[in-house]
Amino acid sequence: MSFVVVNNIGKVYQSNGVDSAVCVLDGINLEIKEGEFVSLMGPSGSGKSTLLTIMGAMNHPSVGQVLVDDIDVYGLSEERRADFRREYLGFVFQQHHLMPYLNVVENVMLPLVTSKASSKEKRIRALAVLQRVGLANKSERLPNQLSGGEQGRLAIARALVNEPPLILADEPTGTLDTRTGVEIMEVLQQLNAQGQTIFMVTHNPENAALAHRIVNIRDGRMFDESDVALQSAEQGEQTS
Amino acid sequence: MRISSIAWANLKRRKGKAAFLIIGISIGIATAVALLTLSRVIKDEIGSQLDQYGANIIVVPQSNSLSLDYGGISVSGVSLDVNQLKNDDAKRILEIPYRARLSVIAPKILGVAEVEGRQVLLAGVDFTSEMKLKRWWRLVGQKPQQNEDVLVGYDVAKRLSMIEPTADGQSQAVPVTEMAEITSGGGIHHHSAEQKGFRLVRDHVRIAGQDHRVAGVITPTGGSEDHMIFGSLPHFQSLLGKPDQLSMIEVSALCIGCPVEDIVKQISAQLPNAKVSALQQSVRARAETVDRLTRFAVAVSAVVLVIGALMIFTTMMGSVVERTKEIGVLRAIGLRKIQIIKELMIEVAAISTIGGLVGWIVGMLASWLILPYFSQSGLRLEFDPKIALGAVAAALLIGALSTIYPAIRASRLDPSEAVRYV
Numbered sequence: 001m002s003f004v005v006v007n008n009i010g011k012v013y014q015s016n017g018v019d020s021a022v023c024v025l026d027g028i029n030l031e032i033k034e035g036e037f038v039s040l041m042g043p044s045g046s047g048k049s050t051l052l053t054i055m056g057a058m059n060h061p062s063v064g065q066v067l068v069d070d071i072d073v074y075g076l077s078e079e080r081r082a083d084f085r086r087e088y089l090g091f092v093f094q095q096h097h098l099m100p101y102l103n104v105v106e107n108v109m110l111p112l113v114t115s116k117a118s119s120k121e122k123r124i125r126a127l128a129v130l131q132r133v134g135l136a137n138k139s140e141r142l143p144n145q146l147s148g149g150e151q152g153r154l155a156i157a158r159a160l161v162n163e164p165p166l167i168l169a170d171e172p173t174g175t176l177d178t179r180t181g182v183e184i185m186e187v188l189q190q191l192n193a194q195g196q197t198i199f200m201v202t203h204n205p206e207n208a209a210l211a212h213r214i215v216n217i218r219d220g221r222m223f224d225e226s227d228v229a230l231q232s233a234e235q236g237e238q239t240s
Numbered sequence: 241m242r243i244s245s246i247a248w249a250n251l252k253r254r255k256g257k258a259a260f261l262i263i264g265i266s267i268g269i270a271t272a273v274a275l276l277t278l279s280r281v282i283k284d285e286i287g288s289q290l291d292q293y294g295a296n297i298i299v300v301p302q303s304n305s306l307s308l309d310y311g312g313i314s315v316s317g318v319s320l321d322v323n324q325l326k327n328d329d330a331k332r333i334l335e336i337p338y339r340a341r342l343s344v345i346a347p348k349i350l351g352v353a354e355v356e357g358r359q360v361l362l363a364g365v366d367f368t369s370e371m372k373l374k375r376w377w378r379l380v381g382q383k384p385q386q387n388e389d390v391l392v393g394y395d396v397a398k399r400l401s402m403i404e405p406t407a408d409g410q411s412q413a414v415p416v417t418e419m420a421e422i423t424s425g426g427g428i429h430h431h432s433a434e435q436k437g438f439r440l441v442r443d444h445v446r447i448a449g450q451d452h453r454v455a456g457v458i459t460p461t462g463g464s465e466d467h468m469i470f471g472s473l474p475h476f477q478s479l480l481g482k483p484d485q486l487s488m489i490e491v492s493a494l495c496i497g498c499p500v501e502d503i504v505k506q507i508s509a510q511l512p513n514a515k516v517s518a519l520q521q522s523v524r525a526r527a528e529t530v531d532r533l534t535r536f537a538v539a540v541s542a543v544v545l546v547i548g549a550l551m552i553f554t555t556m557m558g559s560v561v562e563r564t565k566e567i568g569v570l571r572a573i574g575l576r577k578i579q580i581i582k583e584l585m586i587e588v589a590a591i592s593t594i595g596g597l598v599g600w601i602v603g604m605l606a607s608w609l610i611l612p613y614f615s616q617s618g619l620r621l622e623f624d625p626k627i628a629l630g631a632v633a634a635a636l637l638i639g640a641l642s643t644i645y646p647a648i649r650a651s652r653l654d655p656s657e658a659v660r661y662v
Contacts, residue, residue, distance in 0.1 A: 086574020101253035109241035
């Protein structure tokens, strides 16, 4: 049984009427099992981030359905979708999007802000997550006092604090140097090894290869590796 | 970590912007507080001056019988009624709950007597209270000092040939408000020239067969005083054969902030045999004068506060644009729209509360500094917690109204756009 089911998703942006409609995604189908680590690869403008935001309950698809844990995400009201994001999803953004005026532990506590737990309980939970990503000893620092890798780990800690069933990562190593990128990927692998379901968008084939499965997207459509090989062969024949 | 923690952290992070907003709100509130406080103090001053300028409540015996007219007011029961007012009734008025609001109580006996072959209306009065009440009186002569001394109205004096025009057309008339020194110093010390042009040529008059000294003549007022002779209350009561009786009591009440109708009710309850009525026209005129002042202050305050509100609005709109990414992230991690609105409103509430308090303090200080230039009677400011609360409440209201639209707009930000493109 799949934990995430993306069913025939399409997304069309219309800026000035029907004539200028742009089809960003078309007929996307995807299933992710619980505990699976799936990478999404594709060139810039292929629709990767749009698919991620649709799966992240932030961007209503033009057609299709997203089911997470059998919940029809876009069948929920806008406010219930906010609750869904808080309870089911953890986001790791490319640029981390940390709050510069909150210290490390406060940044991690952000998703708990609406929780009825006491401040002390929230702090204990946040510190436990920071321990998992190796930042417990820097809990009182501001984000700008951390290295790039530490900021990435902090972003992951914030995504984890609510113990969401699904982590959505958008180019988590995109702005980092190679060594720091490796550091972040190690953290994600460790989490996945502990049973965390992860869906990651990346440009980097090496990082993508660390996942259980790679899904490719181009011009808003999905295709598998064999299609790529076939296309490459066709292109080779045409050029020769 | 709560919504308020985010708001507080944001305020600390943007200290300059918060300070700018606090200053803006403070200026608006301070202006409003200063204007309203000054207008209130000045209103009270004008109100009490107006209230001292003539009576606004008339007490007469309950009667349906013969009346005489005095100052346009029907004065009933001069001689025929059972329900007569007594000297003690004037004292009993001072026992009402609103007694502190009563500035003058002027009892009177009225009656007609023969004065050198003519029928003249006599008024027995308590000269001290009467002169406080009739501040517009100007006298040629002195304030009565003996029991038989009288003040004669201009027309009466003229007809009885007590006065004659002066050569230079001027007379040494003195406002009654300045005549205290006459009694204490034994002579006229103030010589404010009036263009009335007469002097006293006869200082005695026979009233009801008795000889009386004419202390002074009241310069023309255009009112009923011109046709009357005023003497001391006990003497005229005796002369008219009405010892201990009063024809009417004129009362001047300081009615700013208190409905004159309430005072009328209290006096009526105190004197069940009397008919108590307020001079509505007088009361309304006073209320209108002071209300105009208040309306002006409110209008200016409103303009200043609207400008303050616009400043908050533009600042908060700018803040929302500046914080698009942050708000988008908060939405992405699951904060509801109402929680985004709440966060911004908490920030503005904190700024408004501080701005309101600072504005109130600055406004009171400004009033204290400015007041001497507006008030001649040395009025002083009083601490009124209602003004402080009002200042904070107004600041909160303005802050909330100015922020509601930017906050709603912030809550509607598309989180996917916010986190992707900013």
